[in-house]
Amino acid sequence: MKNHSFEELRTIMEQASSIVLTGHINPDGDAIGAVLALASSLEQLGKQVFVVLEPFGTKYEGIPNQHLIVEKEAVPSQVDLFIALDCGDFGRLDWLSDLFQNVKTTINIDHHSSNTYFAEYNHVEGESSSTCEVVYKLIKDFFPLDANIATALYAGLIYDTAGFRHSSTSPFTMEMAADLMGYGIPFVQIYADFFDRRSFTEMKAMGLALAKAEVLFDGKLSYTSMTEAEVQSVGSNGKELDGIINYIRGVEGTKVACFLYEKGANDIKISLRGTDGYDVAALAKKFGGGGHIKAAGGSFAGKIEEAREAVLAEIAKMI
Numbered sequence: 256m257k258n259h260s261f262e263e264l265r266t267i268m269e270q271a272s273s274i275v276l277t278g279h280i281n282p283d284g285d286a287i288g289a290v291l292a293l294a295s296s297l298e299q300l301g302k303q304v305f306v307v308l309e310p311f312g313t314k315y316e317g318i319p320n321q322h323l324i325v326e327k328e329a330v331p332s333q334v335d336l337f338i339a340l341d342c343g344d345f346g347r348l349d350w351l352s353d354l355f356q357n358v359k360t361t362i363n364i365d366h367h368s369s370n371t372y373f374a375e376y377n378h379v380e381g382e383s384s385s386t387c388e389v390v391y392k393l394i395k396d397f398f399p400l401d402a403n404i405a406t407a408l409y410a411g412l413i414y415d416t417a418g419f420r421h422s423s424t425s426p427f428t429m430e431m432a433a434d435l436m437g438y439g440i441p442f443v444q445i446y447a448d449f450f451d452r453r454s455f456t457e458m459k460a461m462g463l464a465l466a467k468a469e470v471l472f473d474g475k476l477s478y479t480s481m482t483e484a485e486v487q488s489v490g491s492n493g494k495e496l497d498g499i500i501n502y503i504r505g506v507e508g509t510k511v512a513c514f515l516y517e518k519g520a521n522d523i524k525i526s527l528r529g530t531d532g533y534d535v536a537a538l539a540k541k542f543g544g545g546g547h548i549k550a551a552g553g554s555f556a557g558k559i560e561e562a563r564e565a566v567l568a569e570i571a572k573m574i
């Protein structure tokens with residue numbers, strides 16, 4: 256699968272006059288940061304931009320240029336270009352499939368090594384820490400980059416590296432971070448918003464999940480789960496459970512961490528983390544998902560007990 260060059264992508268963007276940009280469903284700091292950074296840069300080039308994103312939590316409210324976000328219905332039927340960011344496969348944006356199919360030219364910019372190259376023009380860097388890192392390479396020295404754009408890019412960078420902790424952090428990542436800091440961005444605030452600040456219900460949901468956690472397979476697997484009723488019992492909206500998997504993976508001796516949660520009737524979300532030698536992207540693929548080697552997810556149609564049985568059977572093969 257061939258990557259189109261940044262030069263080709265910039266030319267296509269320069270030729271378009273109206274552009275719709277989106278990130279994956281249930282957008283995270285990288286998806287939101289990449290979309291808003293590129294959208295603002297293109298708007299400053301005189302483009303008419305429409306950002307379409309699913310609703311997201313308050314921890315992302317510090318990412319600038321959210322006024323560019325519109326409802327899906329507000330996007331005109333005749334748009335020149337569709338840009339998908341941080342979407343590993345088409346399933347990550349299929350709620351916009353009618354829009355995607357109506358637009359003549361489509362671009363896919365991403366950093367998931369499992370990316371399926373679903374657009375007409377694709378640029379995927381599986382080694383990059385974040386889609387924001389890819390967008391930075393695309394626009395730096397070519398398209399506008401101001402303090403607000405730098406803030407959005409920095410947000411994605413620290414979100415996807417968990418504050419420069421993941422192995423995807425490279426010397427280039429740090430050079431990029433240094434360059435972005437030079438724009439005078441509120442880096443203390445972004446870090447606190449992403450990693451320290453949480454709602455009371457998020458904390459309660461985490462408490463419940465941690466109390467239920469267990470270690471299996473001689474301590475190699477850390478596992479926990481939440482039913483829809485449990486999520487609701489603490490007043491959570493279910494959109495604030497991301498921290499749980501990252502917490503249980505920290506248990507001593509853990510090779511694989513797994514968190515299951517019931518999003519609705521017969522709809523179980525599977526969240527996975529792996530360490531060296533444990534490819535959870537391959538595991539997630541067996542459950543209709545994907546992601547990164549050390550961080551991936553999938554889903555299961557059925558009851559949470561059935562999901563547990565199916566996922567544990569696959570994990571047993573790995574461990």
Ligand SMILES: [Mn+2]
Nearest residue numbers: 285341386415
């Ligand atoms: Mn990402």
